[in-house]
Amino acid sequence: MTAVPLGALRRHRLLILLGLALLTMGVTVASISIGAMRIPLPGVWSALVHPTGTEQDDVVRSLRLPRTAFGLLAGTALGMAGALVQGHTRNPLADPGLLGVTQGAAFAMVLSIFTLGVTDLRVYIWFGFAGALVASVAVFTLGSVGGGGATPITLALAGAAVSTLLHGLISGLVLLDQQALNVYRFWQAGAIAGRDARLLPQVLPFVLLGLFLALANAPGLNVLSLGEDVARSLGRRVGPTRALGIASITLLTGSAVAVCGALAFVGLIVPHVARALSGPDHRWLLPYSGLLGAILLLGADIAGRIVARPGELEVGIMLALIGGPFFIALVRRRKPVRL
Amino acid sequence: MASLTARDLRLGYGDRIVVDGLSLDLGDAGVTAIIGPNGCGKSTLLRALGRLLKPHAGRVLLDGDDIAKVPTREVAKRLAILPQAPQAPEGLTVADLVTRGRHPHQSWYRQWSSSDEGAVADALAKTGLLELADRPLDELSGGQRQRAWISMALAQDTGLLLLDEPTTFLDLAHQIEVLELIRRLHADHGRTVVMVLHDLNLAARYADRLVAMRDGRVAASGAPAEVLTVELLAEVFGLDAKIITDPVSGGPLVVPLGGARSATARPPDGS
Amino acid sequence: MRSPIPRTAPAGSVRTGGVSLTVRVARVSFRVRPRPITVALAGLGLLALLMALSVGRGDFPIGVGDVFRTLLGGEENRFVVMELRLPRALTGALVGAALGLSGAIAQAVARNPLASPDVLGVTSGASVAVVLVMITGGGYGGVSGLIATLGVPFAGLAGGLVAGIGVYLLAWRHGLDGYRLVLVGIGVTSIAANVKWWLLTIGDVDQASRAMVWITGSLNGRGWEHVRPVALALMLLIPLTLLGAHKLEALRLGDDSARGLGLRVDLARSLLVLAAVALAAVATASAGPVEFVALAAPQIALRLCGSTRPPLVGSLVVGAVLTVGADLIARTAFGGVELPVGVVTAVLGAPFLIYLLVRSRRKAT
Numbered sequence: 021m022t023a024v025p026l027g028a029l030r031r032h033r034l035l036i037l038l039g040l041a042l043l044t045m046g047v048t049v050a051s052i053s054i055g056a057m058r059i060p061l062p063g064v065w066s067a068l069v070h071p072t073g074t075e076q077d078d079v080v081r082s083l084r085l086p087r088t089a090f091g092l093l094a095g096t097a098l099g100m101a102g103a104l105v106q107g108h109t110r111n112p113l114a115d116p117g118l119l120g121v122t123q124g125a126a127f128a129m130v131l132s133i134f135t136l137g138v139t140d141l142r143v144y145i146w147f148g149f150a151g152a153l154v155a156s157v158a159v160f161t162l163g164s165v166g167g168g169g170a171t172p173i174t175l176a177l178a179g180a181a182v183s184t185l186l187h188g189l190i191s192g193l194v195l196l197d198q199q200a201l202n203v204y205r206f207w208q209a210g211a212i213a214g215r216d217a218r219l220l221p222q223v224l225p226f227v228l229l230g231l232f233l234a235l236a237n238a239p240g241l242n243v244l245s246l247g248e249d250v251a252r253s254l255g256r257r258v259g260p261t262r263a264l265g266i267a268s269i270t271l272l273t274g275s276a277v278a279v280c281g282a283l284a285f286v287g288l289i290v291p292h293v294a295r296a297l298s299g300p301d302h303r304w305l306l307p308y309s310g311l312l313g314a315i316l317l318l319g320a321d322i323a324g325r326i327v328a329r330p331g332e333l334e335v336g337i338m339l340a341l342i343g344g345p346f347f348i349a350l351v352r353r354r355k356p357v358r359l
Numbered sequence: 360m361a362s363l364t365a366r367d368l369r370l371g372y373g374d375r376i377v378v379d380g381l382s383l384d385l386g387d388a389g390v391t392a393i394i395g396p397n398g399c400g401k402s403t404l405l406r407a408l409g410r411l412l413k414p415h416a417g418r419v420l421l422d423g424d425d426i427a428k429v430p431t432r433e434v435a436k437r438l439a440i441l442p443q444a445p446q447a448p449e450g451l452t453v454a455d456l457v458t459r460g461r462h463p464h465q466s467w468y469r470q471w472s473s474s475d476e477g478a479v480a481d482a483l484a485k486t487g488l489l490e491l492a493d494r495p496l497d498e499l500s501g502g503q504r505q506r507a508w509i510s511m512a513l514a515q516d517t518g519l520l521l522l523d524e525p526t527t528f529l530d531l532a533h534q535i536e537v538l539e540l541i542r543r544l545h546a547d548h549g550r551t552v553v554m555v556l557h558d559l560n561l562a563a564r565y566a567d568r569l570v571a572m573r574d575g576r577v578a579a580s581g582a583p584a585e586v587l588t589v590e591l592l593a594e595v596f597g598l599d600a601k602i603i604t605d606p607v608s609g610g611p612l613v614v615p616l617g618g619a620r621s622a623t624a625r626p627p628d629g630s
Numbered sequence: 631m632r633s634p635i636p637r638t639a640p641a642g643s644v645r646t647g648g649v650s651l652t653v654r655v656a657r658v659s660f661r662v663r664p665r666p667i668t669v670a671l672a673g674l675g676l677l678a679l680l681m682a683l684s685v686g687r688g689d690f691p692i693g694v695g696d697v698f699r700t701l702l703g704g705e706e707n708r709f710v711v712m713e714l715r716l717p718r719a720l721t722g723a724l725v726g727a728a729l730g731l732s733g734a735i736a737q738a739v740a741r742n743p744l745a746s747p748d749v750l751g752v753t754s755g756a757s758v759a760v761v762l763v764m765i766t767g768g769g770y771g772g773v774s775g776l777i778a779t780l781g782v783p784f785a786g787l788a789g790g791l792v793a794g795i796g797v798y799l800l801a802w803r804h805g806l807d808g809y810r811l812v813l814v815g816i817g818v819t820s821i822a823a824n825v826k827w828w829l830l831t832i833g834d835v836d837q838a839s840r841a842m843v844w845i846t847g848s849l850n851g852r853g854w855e856h857v858r859p860v861a862l863a864l865m866l867l868i869p870l871t872l873l874g875a876h877k878l879e880a881l882r883l884g885d886d887s888a889r890g891l892g893l894r895v896d897l898a899r900s901l902l903v904l905a906a907v908a909l910a911a912v913a914t915a916s917a918g919p920v921e922f923v924a925l926a927a928p929q930i931a932l933r934l935c936g937s938t939r940p941p942l943v944g945s946l947v948v949g950a951v952l953t954v955g956a957d958l959i960a961r962t963a964f965g966g967v968e969l970p971v972g973v974v975t976a977v978l979g980a981p982f983l984i985y986l987l988v989r990s991r992r993k994a995t
Contacts, residue, residue, distance in 0.1 A: 028493075029452075029454070029493060112813065113812065113813070113816050162984055178984065181980045181981075181984045182980070182984070184921070184922055184976050184979065184980040185976065185977060185980030185981065185984075187921075187976060188921065188922075188972070188973050188974075188975075188976025188977040188980065189973075189976075189977060191842070191846045191921075191970070191972065191973045191976070192969055192973040192977070194842060195839070195842060195843060195846070195969065195970065195973070196967065198835050198836075198839055201835060201838060201839055201842060202835045202838075205827065205830045205831050205835075205838050205842075206831050208827040208830070209824075209827040209828050209830070209831045210824075210827075239462060239465065242459055242462075243459055243462050245447075245448045246445060246446070246447055246448075246456075246459065247442070247445050247446055249406075249411050249440075249442040249445070250441075250442060250445050252410070252411055252431065253409055253411060253435065253439060253440040253441070253442070253512075254435050254459070254460065254462040254463055254515065255430075255431045255432035255433070255434060255435025255436070255462065255463035256431070256432075256462065257431055282827075285820050285824060288816075288820065295450075299450050299451065299452070299455070300448040300449070300450050300451050300455070301451075301455055334828055334831070336824050336827065336828055337824055337825060337828035339824060340820065340821045340823075340824030340825055340828075341821070344817055344818070344820055344821030344824070345821075347817045347820075348800055348814055348817040348818065351810060351813045351814055351817060352800065352801075352803060352810075352814070
């Protein structure tokens with residue numbers, strides 16, 4: 021008799037998960053099919069399964085497929101990282117870049133262009149990735165000094181300070197070097213189109229590792245959200261749990277922004293929507309956020325191809341125009357959910 | 360039955376020492392209530408007993424093992440501690456909360472076993488919350504919410520239960536309800552309970568044993584009738600009171616005599 | 631917790647600020663605390679010195695004494711001091727003062743040490759409008775060079791006001807809640823930032839570079855035409871804001887207590903927020919969104935004055951000192967290269983915030 025409420029709840033959540041997964045598949049197919057050249061579904065299928073070298077097959081395999089894959093990758097990574105960072109800082113305003121990851125990646129890329137004259141995208145994304153790691157370790161260390169370990173408040177403040185410092189340095193560098201500015205402005209705007217497909221297998225392991233760590237962090241984050249005392253009384257060590265979460269945020273955000281630019285907005289709004297569907301259980305919230313992130317990013321990308329046909333609008337601006345008003349409406353309609 | 364012993368504890372926050380040289384044996388005591396004036400170190404002691412606070416010196420022994428050396432997850436299977444006025448995220452349901460009490464028994468490959476299911480159902484049943492299982496915590500009354508938190512600690516399925524002021528913010532009827540529940544936990548299920556309690560008369564009625572604290576030291580400890588004396592109340596609380604026999608339980612009942620003469624004896628503030 | 635936003639009580643917030651003097655003349659009475667006054671006076675002295683140094687430095691160096699002599703009516707170097715260099719220093723001081731004051735109000739209303747006019751949408755709104763003018767003004771017909779030059783400050787002012795008032799209106803729902811204000815502000819700021827970066831990618835890199843200077847915040851080439859409007863606006867806004875200061879005090883106690891004290895909470899908060907928006911918009915229009923001043927100045931002033939809340943006059947003075955000092959470094963520290971002042975304020979301010987963070991942790995444990 022007791023199993024009834026628990027079981028029903030779980031079935032309900034599984035159904036939502038299934039729905040989101042189907043929706044993700046839907047936008048994936050749509051993203052391959054829709055564009056300046058509209059490719060019907062049978063065409064998509066034949067291009068993927070037995071390509072014959074037609075122009076249509078070429079568009080699918082060398083343009084649409086990588087673009088869609090990058091969208092799925094970055095959307096999932098940023099959505100999950102956003103849910104993690106909001107859970108760990110207990111701050112609804114936290115985005116995956118809060119812990120210095122985004123500015124760290126940007127600073128390292130700009131610096132590598134400025135000092136070493138790196139011009140190859142495939143080289144400077146590694147600088148970006150390394151910068152993300154260093155910045156996030158610095159924030160975690162600064163947020164933990166003075167005893168007592170990292171708390172939500174010190175993490176957020178340390179993140180804001182480090183990000184501001186790096187942003188100031190970036191502004192200085194790009195004003196001295198137009199080549200660096202040129203890379204930086206496109207990186208800031210964010211893009212999933214026109215990325216080199218060879219990058220995909222290179223960042224994929226990091227994203228997969230990040231996703232795995234995020235899911236492994238979910239039970240710990242659940243008990244942490246009851247307060248540090250309760251978490252400890254349930255046998256959870258607070259420091260390692262935070263460290264695991266931050267490692268995951270860094271891997272996910274670092275790989276996503278290094279390749280696709282500063283699209284951290286996805287990670288800011290998606291968890292709020294996911295939370296409305298899942299409630300505060302991170303074991304569900306995290307997968308929901310990941311799928312919703314992919315849906316939002318690909319959806320915005322597709323919308324950008326439709327509104328400006330035969331040209332297209334970049335995904336960054338579409339995200340702002342679709343996601344921004346949606347976020348504000350959400351904030352206005354509901355009593356703000358305090359974490 | 361689980362035993363918990365404190366040896367020469369020195370506790371504090373930073374440079375401020377709250378408890379010094381405290382030893383206490385809580386083995387096989389049934390229900391123990393720690394009483395004392397504000398700021399005497401009751402909650403600090405409880406947090407140290409539940410390894411939430413690391414002692415500056417001294418040891419806490421859980422069944423003979425130094426609690427600081429036992430892996431925290433192992434401790435969590437033997438001892439549950441519920442802090443004062445815990446906070447839950449918005450929208451969390453009662454069932455979700457109680458389920459989280461199973462955390463120490465779960466691992467990444469074993470998320471939800473039949474024993475988890477059983478323990479949660481059992482904890483909900485004991486606290487009478489089965490009907491409210493899928494209600495969000497923020498929609499419940501204060502008494503129901505407190506029962507839900509106790510239910511979470513019960514789902515942890517430990518022999519020892521440490522509770523910090525489980526009756527704060529509750530009206531008298533709900534206080535009785537929670538304390539009756541605690542009483543049953545010991546009587547029917549053999550749990551050992553240690554709680555910090557403010558109300559002396561409720562402590563006397565529901566605890567097998569009282570520990571009276573003053574300025575970070577144990578002033579007296581023993582059965583309620585031994586501890587609650589006119590002299591002790593004057594010494595520990597600076598309270599002028601009469602002790603009569605509780606007409607319901609036959610135990611001691613404290614009747615204060617027109618106010619405290621506490622101007623000189625008031626302990627330092629803060630907790 | 632009521633507000634999930636980081637809300638750190640300033641270190642040592644138990645102090646009430648030490649001694650206070652009571653001044654009563656007929657029906658007028660004030661309570662005056664000496665320490666904030668000392669801080670403000672010392673700050674003004676430092677500001678005068680920094681401005682004199684700033685006016686003195688350059689391709690044609692002038693000693694501090696000579697600068698003061700010229701300002702007091704001396705004829706020597708009159709053109710260089712009065713026409714070329716003083717306007718820049720004055721703009722810096724005024725802009726810094728406005729940002730400091732605006733930040734103090736924003737932090738008090740949102741009860742959040744991370745709040746600043748950025749969160750109210752002002753700076754990002756101004757940036758979008760200015761980048762739009764710069765990018766389209768350069769190439770795509772319609773806006774000629776002259777209009778683009780005159781249009782930049784105007785676009786900044788209009789963009790800042792529109793975005794700031796927009797945030798205010800969108801956040802209004804049966805009253806003005808500080809928490810919702812911040813959430814809406816973040817939403818609007820995110821939209822504006824994405825639009826800004828997208829606009830920067832459609833122009834060529836030279837235009838982007840010029841726009842980048844503006845959106846970092848620069849005092850380069852400011853003349854009397856920049857000083858006058860901002861001075862006028864501040865002369866109007868600062869007294870109004872300071873008059874509302876005691877209302878701010880009551881708001882800090884929380885809505886219910888403030889109502890209990892007989893304050894019309896929503897009205898008071900609205901006026902204060904709109905004043906903060908106007909101050910920041912005027913400042914941004916004249917120098918661009920100079921980073922970090924609005925956030926850091928109130929936090930510095932609060933610690934210098936030993937008070938529990940961002941002191942308005944103190945924040946104003948500290949903001950001016952910070953901006954003029956950062957501009958002095960930006961102009962002179964890197965040889966021939968002149969950096970926009972916003973780079974220096976961020977690079978100076980961030981370590982300071984980190985220092986405060988570490989220090990307050992030490993005290994807490």
